[in-house]
Amino acid sequence: MRIGESASMQIDTMGRHYNKAKDLIALADDDEDELYAGDYFPRRYPSKTLSLEYLNFYKPGAKVKTIALVTGIYENKASADSALKLLSDPVAFAFKASVFTGCLH
Numbered sequence: 001m002r003i004g005e006s007a008s009m010q011i012d013t014m015g016r017h018y019n020k021a022k023d024l025i026a027l028a029d030d031d032e033d034e035l036y037a038g039d040y041f042p043r044r045y046p047s048k049t050l051s052l053e054y055l056n057f058y059k060p061g062a063k064v065k066t067i068a069l070v071t072g073i074y075e076n077k078a079s080a081d082s083a084l085k086l087l088s089d090p091v092a093f094a095f096k097a098s099v100f101t102g103c104l105h
Contacts, residue, residue, distance in 0.1 A: 012049035020028050048072045058097040
């Protein structure tokens, strides 16, 4: 069974894909956001969706380009812990992160 199905979670790619030539999770080269077109743009707001993200954006000290399956960004620990329980995977973990939500332009 797939994680999204077993945990009843939606997948949100935010229009990104893995660009093999760039070795990067990236927006399309022709994305309307000219600043981030063809580059990685992280998920930054509370969300209960699955997405692939670079772990070091959220967890300083993580190895650069380590791709993590993020199962959501939650505003409080109780919500994150509840989501974690849905996964029932021994390698899954929750952590507190400081995420800048201001303008990146």
